[in-house]
Amino acid sequence: MISRDPTAFFEHARALAPDFGAATARAAFLVAPDGFARAEQSADDNRYMAAAADFDPGRAGAQHRALHLALSQTLPTISFAGDADTPDALFPNNVFATVRAAGAAPRYLVGRMRHPVRQREAERADIRGFFEQVLGYEERDLSRQTHPCELTGALVIDRARGLGYAGLSERCDERGAALMHEAFGLRATLLFDLAPGEYHTNVVLAVLAGRAALVSPAGFADPAVAAAIAGFYGPRGIVLDAAEQAGFVANAIALSTYTVWMSAGAARAARPATQQALAAAGFAVVAVELDAIEAAGGSLRCCVGEVF
Numbered sequence: 001m002i003s004r005d006p007t008a009f010f011e012h013a014r015a016l017a018p019d020f021g022a023a024t025a026r027a028a029f030l031v032a033p034d035g036f037a038r039a040e041q042s043a044d045d046n047r048y049m050a051a052a053a054d055f056d057p058g059r060a061g062a063q064h065r066a067l068h069l070a071l072s073q074t075l076p077t078i079s080f081a082g083d084a085d086t087p088d089a090l091f092p093n094n095v096f097a098t099v100r101a102a103g104a105a106p107r108y109l110v111g112r113m114r115h116p117v118r119q120r121e122a123e124r125a126d127i128r129g130f131f132e133q134v135l136g137y138e139e140r141d142l143s144r145q146t147h148p149c150e151l152t153g154a155l156v157i158d159r160a161r162g163l164g165y166a167g168l169s170e171r172c173d174e175r176g177a178a179l180m181h182e183a184f185g186l187r188a189t190l191l192f193d194l195a196p197g198e199y200h201t202n203v204v205l206a207v208l209a210g211r212a213a214l215v216s217p218a219g220f221a222d223p224a225v226a227a228a229i230a231g232f233y234g235p236r237g238i239v240l241d242a243a244e245q246a247g248f249v250a251n252a253i254a255l256s257t258y259t260v261w262m263s264a265g266a267a268r269a270a271r272p273a274t275q276q277a278l279a280a281a282g283f284a285v286v287a288v289e290l291d292a293i294e295a296a297g298g299s300l301r302c303c304v305g306e307v308f
Contacts, residue, residue: 001188002181006228009190013163013232016187020162021101023210024254025306027076029127030068031092033293035084036060041115042088042297045170046199048248049297059292064090067288067303074255074286080130086121090293091302094153094200095121098137099184100308101162107138109183111151114171119143135307140183142176149176153200153302157184160210164189165229167201167220190229193221202251202301205229209254212236212281214274216245238277244269248299255304258282263290263299 003009038052064079071077082089089095095113100106108131113119122143131137142149149155154172156165164186166177174191181189195218198204204219205226213233217226218241230237240249247269252262260283262270267287270278278285290300 002178002191003188004191006190006225009188010228010232012188013161016161016163018160018210019102020187021099021159022308023160024256025075025308027078027307028071028255029092029305029307030064030077030079030303031089032079032082033057033060033064033090034082035087036090036296037087038296039087039115039117041117044115046297047197048203050295054295056292056295060295063288063290063292064303067290067300070286070288071255071261071304074259080127086117088118088296089121090296091153091298092121092127092305093302094118094150096127096131096305097151098131098306098308101185104185105138106135106308107140108132109151110139110141110143112142112145112147112149112176114148114150142179142183145179147173147176147179149180150200151180152306153202155180156201156205156207157186158207158210159308162187165201165205165207166191167194167198167204168192169194169199171199192225195219195221203248204245204250206250206252206301208252208260208281208283209257212238212278212283214238214240214250214252216240216242216250218242218245219250236277236281238274240274241271244271244274248294249274251299251301253301253304254283259284259286261286261288261300263294264288265291265294266299
C-alpha cells in the first residue's frame with residue numbers, strides 16, 4: 001500500500017502486527033569525514049549547512065572517532081575511509097541501506113542521490129563489496145535510474161511493522177518513494193510533502209524502535225500529517241517544536257530497544273517535556289558531541305548506516 005491519505009494509511013497500519021523484522025539494527029557502519037568540507041551542490045537545498053569558514057575538519061574527525069567508539073559499546077560498528085572527492089560521505093545512510101524482513105533474504109540498497117557530488121558515493125566498490133561479498137547480501141541498486149530516492153534520509157521506516165514515511169522534496173519524488181517502498185519490501189508507505197526548505201524526512205521525524213516517534217510539525221507541508229503520525233504512536237508520539245527541530249532533536253536513532261542516540265547539541269535543545277516523554281517511553285538518551293559535523297547539515301542519525 002502506498003498512499004497520501006493518512007486516514008486510510010493508519011487504518012491499514014493498525015491492523016499490522018509488529019513482526020516485519022527486528023526493530024533495531026544488529027550492526028552499524030560509518031564513513032569517516034576525510035576531506036571534510038562544505039559541498040556547494042548539497043548546500044543548494046540544505047538550509048542546515050554552515051558557511052565554509054565554519055567547517056573544522058580536525059574537530060569533525062575527532063568527534064566522528066568518538067562517535068565510532070561510543071557506538072561500538074552498544075553494537076558492532078565499522079567505519080569506512082572517507083574521500084576528499086565526496087565531502088558528504090560521512091552521511092552514508094542516504095546512499096546505502098539494508099533490510100532483513102522476516103522470511104526474506106537480506107539485501108542492501110543503493111540510493112539515487114540528487115546531486116552529482118553525492119552520486120559518486122554510490123559507486124564505492126568497497127562498501128558494495130562489503131555487503132555483497134562479505135555479508136552475502138543481495139543487491140538492489142536504485143542509483144542508475146533517474147528518480148531521486150535518498151534512502152533513510154528521505155524515508156523514515158518503522159522496521160517492526162514494515163511502515164515507511166516518505167517525505168517528498170527535491171531529494172525524493174513520488175516515483176523514487178515507490179521504488180524504495182518496493183526495494184525495502186515495505187507493507188505500507190505514507191507519502192507527504194515536506195515543508196518548503198526541508199530536504200530530508202529524518203530531520204523532522206524519527207521512529208524509535210517501533211515504539212515511539214519524534215515528530216516536528218514545522219517540517220511538514222501539512223501539519224495534520226505530522227499529527228496523524230504522532231497520534232499513531234499514542235502517548236509515545238512526541239511532538240517537537242521548531243527550535244528542537246533546528247537543534248536536530250528529530251535526527252535521532254534507537255540502536256537498541258531502550259536507548260536513543262542523538263547529538264549533545266540535540267540533547268541540550270530537547271525541552272524538559274521531550275526529555276520526560278522519552279523517559280516515560282522507556283528510553284535512555286545517549287548523547288555525543290557533534291557540533292563540528294553538524295556544520296555539514298546533518299547530525300547523528302545521518303552519520304549512522306544500519307545493518308539489519
